[in-house]
Amino acid sequence: MRRVVVTGMGVVSPLGNDVETLWNNIRNGESGIRPLESENYADINTRIAGYIDEFNGEEYLEGKELKRYDLFTQYGYAAAMQALESAELDLETIDKDRAGIYIGSGTGGLQTLLNNHETMLDKGTRRVSPFLIPTMINNMAAGLTAIKTGFRGPSFAAVSACATSNHAIGEAYLNIAHGYSDAILAGGAEATITPLYFAGFSKMRAMSTQNDAPEKASRPFDSDRDGFVMSEGAGVLFLEEYEHAVKRDAPIIGEIVGYGSTTDAYHITEPDYHGAAKAMKLAIDRAQALPEDIDYINAHGTSTPAGDISETKAIKEVFGEHVSGLKVSSTKSMTGHMFGAAGGAEAIITLKSMNENLFPPTINLEKPDPECDLDYIPNEAAEGSINLALSNGFGFGGHNAVIAFKKYNP
Incomplete structure (x- = not known):
């Protein structure tokens, strides 16, 4: 590889x-x-x-x-x-x-x-x-x-x-x-x-x-x-x-080190969190990393009642006891949902976050859902080192795709 x-x-x-x-x-x-x-x-x-x-x-x-x-x-x-x-x-x-x-x-x-x-x-x-x-x-x-x-x-x-x-x-x-x-x-x-x-x-x-x-x-x-x-x-x-x-002495922004792709095989619109969890696990494994190595997740986080709960469950399944130290945010709170373009924009945001050591916020998070109880970086960006990050993308039909990005180190 x-x-x-x-x-x-x-x-x-x-x-x-x-x-x-x-x-x-x-x-x-x-x-x-x-x-x-x-x-x-x-x-x-x-x-x-x-x-x-x-x-x-x-x-x-x-x-x-x-x-x-x-x-x-x-x-x-x-x-x-x-x-x-x-x-x-x-x-x-x-x-x-x-x-x-x-x-x-x-x-x-x-x-x-x-x-x-x-x-x-x-x-x-x-x-x-x-x-x-x-x-x-x-x-x-x-x-x-x-x-x-x-x-x-x-x-x-x-x-x-x-x-x-x-x-x-x-x-x-x-x-x-x-x-x-x-x-x-x-x-x-x-x-x-x-x-x-x-x-x-x-x-x-x-x-x-x-x-x-x-x-x-x-x-x-x-x-x-x-x-x-x-x-x-x-x-x-x-x-x-x-x-x-x-x-060619190109300006290197970051490195892709993992990719996980799965299908829920469950429902055309309702998610099954097991598929999303498996995609994250695959991305982490292919990055030759452990869950505790992940510093940040740019969540799919669409602001739908069922979707946000499902993604939270998936993250908990993957990260277990390490979830308490994990930073997660949904930048769709600011951009809205760009559908097929969402993952491209969010990959860019994730790479910028890594290079500037800044966790982007989830705005409008004023009254957290009790079933969504992770650190979603509410309302204001937070400083902190990001070496390894995931960007999640889940689509109707049960399609799941997760990219693992790493800060560039020659």
């Missing part, structure tokens, strides 16, 4: 469209959740979201391309370009046959599909765009990035709901570790804030309805939580084999 390091990061999020802006807002406990003003949401119980309104696609794509590509593709490509820039990569010198792209999406081009469906109903099938299919499919963020970079190595788009980014990063890590590639862009992208998606999740009673106080609606592990808050964006890492990175 070859060492795999992270040398680049890029993000588009409700808390900033670059890594430093996102991190500054996270460390200060800021919320990216705001009201939805459109009348299209007036009859839906949830009217708040972590939406993006200052994204400048012209920084990355030409005008005609912006009209062609769905927002999730634009977000994913922008995050990928940021990652390559921060990795200080010269595209002319890398062996593109050994460079790949694993950028997934839980939903793909939803807005493109909805727009074309409306066009078909209003004007007939002849007016449906010839770009409908290549624009809406989930792999297009990866496909466009490959076309633009010329990377000809392995390329695919993971699709596992909220675990998408973690699966993409984990599978990319394994691909490099086993010697099939030298470098891979990995993460996820999502643009799901639409009345249809809101209506669907509202009927499930899965989303928060605390519309009067948007910034307080995402409150993982709190007794007054009533569901997640939908968000969107992209998070992408540039992974490299260690010697490959050292040879």
Whole structure:
């Protein structure tokens, strides 16, 4: 197994469209959740979201391309370009046959599909765009990035709901570790804030309805939580084999040392904590570590009543008596739930936390749920050394993916 390091990061999020802006807002406990003003949401119980309104696609794509590509593709490509820039990569010198792209999406081009469906109903099938299919499919963020970079190595788009980014990063890590590639862009992208998606999740009673106080609606592990808050964006890492990175004098941000992937095989929406626990155990074992070696967990922590309790049980099962010294937080309390992009953004937050020795907070944790009784770093960031950390991602269908990150040590 070859060492795999992270040398680049890029993000588009409700808390900033670059890594430093996102991190500054996270460390200060800021919320990216705001009201939805459109009348299209007036009859839906949830009217708040972590939406993006200052994204400048012209920084990355030409005008005609912006009209062609769905927002999730634009977000994913922008995050990928940021990652390559921060990795200080010269595209002319890398062996593109050994460079790949694993950028997934839980939903793909939803807005493109909805727009074309409306066009078909209003004007007939002849007016449906010839770009409908290549624009809406989930792999297009990866496909466009490959076309633009010329990377000809392995390329695919993971699709596992909220675990998408973690699966993409984990599978990319394994691909490099086993010697099939030298470098891979990995993460996820999502643009799901639409009345249809809101209506669907509202009927499930899965989303928060605390519309009067948007910034307080995402409150993982709190007794007054009533569901997640939908968000969107992209998070992408540039992974490299260690010697490959050292040879080109790349800025090494951190190291991936473990990955655990399991399936609950239980229920399409309700979690079974045993699957999540097994994924964490696998990540720790493959990192050649013990539970007591883990300093921090960036929790999946969506702010749903059942999900937060299930994750707490899973953590207790894995860490046993060592759980009392473990720091855990849910940064979804600030970003909202970015679905397929969540793991990418949270990997970035975890790496920044390690490098700055700062545990990010779980904001809005004012009245802890008695069944959620771990140290969730309530409301304010805390200083402390982080050498080894986990980032959890669990998705509908029972998909679990956990990444183990280690502070870089030559």
